Amino acid sequence: MSEEHRFETTLVYPADPAQKLPPDPDFSRDNRLRAAGHPEMPGALPPSLGGHDRGYSPEDLMILSLSECHLLTYLVLAQKSRIAVRRYEDRATGRLGKGASGMTQLVEVVLHPKVTVGRGTDLAAAQALHERAHRHCFMANSVNFPVLHEPEIVEET
Numbered sequence: 836m837s838e839e840h841r842f843e844t845t846l847v848y849p850a851d852p853a854q855k856l857p858p859d860p861d862f863s864r865d866n867r868l869r870a871a872g873h874p875e876m877p878g879a880l881p882p883s884l885g886g887h888d889r890g891y892s893p894e895d896l897m898i899l900s901l902s903e904c905h906l907l908t909y910l911v912l913a914q915k916s917r918i919a920v921r922r923y924e925d926r927a928t929g930r931l932g933k934g935a936s937g938m939t940q941l942v943e944v945v946l947h948p949k950v951t952v953g954r955g956t957d958l959a960a961a962q963a964l965h966e967r968a969h970r971h972c973f974m975a976n977s978v979n980f981p982v983l984h985e986p987e988i989v990e991e992t
Contacts (some may be wrong), residue, residue, distance in 0.1 A: 845869040850877065850890075865890060894929055894941065901944050901982050902927040904974035905965075909948070912964045912971075919953030921991045934980070946984040951991050961988045 847867040849856060854863035864880040868891065880886025881894055891899075902925045913920045925948040934940040952961050965986040969975055975982040 843871065846878065868896075894931060897941060897978075898927050898929040898944055901972070901974050901978070902946055902948075904972040905946055905948065905968050905982075905984065908972045909950070909964055909968040912967055913961070916960060916964065918956055918961050918964065920950060921953060922949075922951040924949050941978070941980050943980055944978075944982045946982065947987070948984065949987045949989065951989050954991055956990060958988050958990065962986060 845868075847869070848865075849863065850865040850867045851863075854865055856862050864886055866878040868876045868878045877890035879888075879890030879892060881892035882888050884892075886892065906923055906925065909923070910920060925946055927944060927946045929941050929944045931939060932942040934942055948965065950961060952958070965984050969982065969984055972982075
């Protein structure tokens, strides 16, 4: 694998030519997120900060990025370890607060992956892969806050 990979995205504001713009006090933060070859996604300010839930916020995207990176890394490690993953679901949470600098930032993300593995799988080995996945996840290695994981491994019924 090459040591360097490049990625490009596009963000467009306003999302709709009719939306209110600054300096209107009720200006919209709605935007459109794009990456070549992928469906366009709506972006927005989160409801907890005065926005709405019709678009992905930067906080949503950061948490999703960490969750997906852990998933993809886990799947590669599972394949190499010959562990049959039947289903993987993660309910990830993030906490926004004051960082060490006093600025507002994500201060912690906790991944809660629930992995269903094939009957007869070594459950301890499947569990241990989460620590390795965390160590090798590009995104977790790129942030300055803790990314924790509380995995659950279940055998298919």
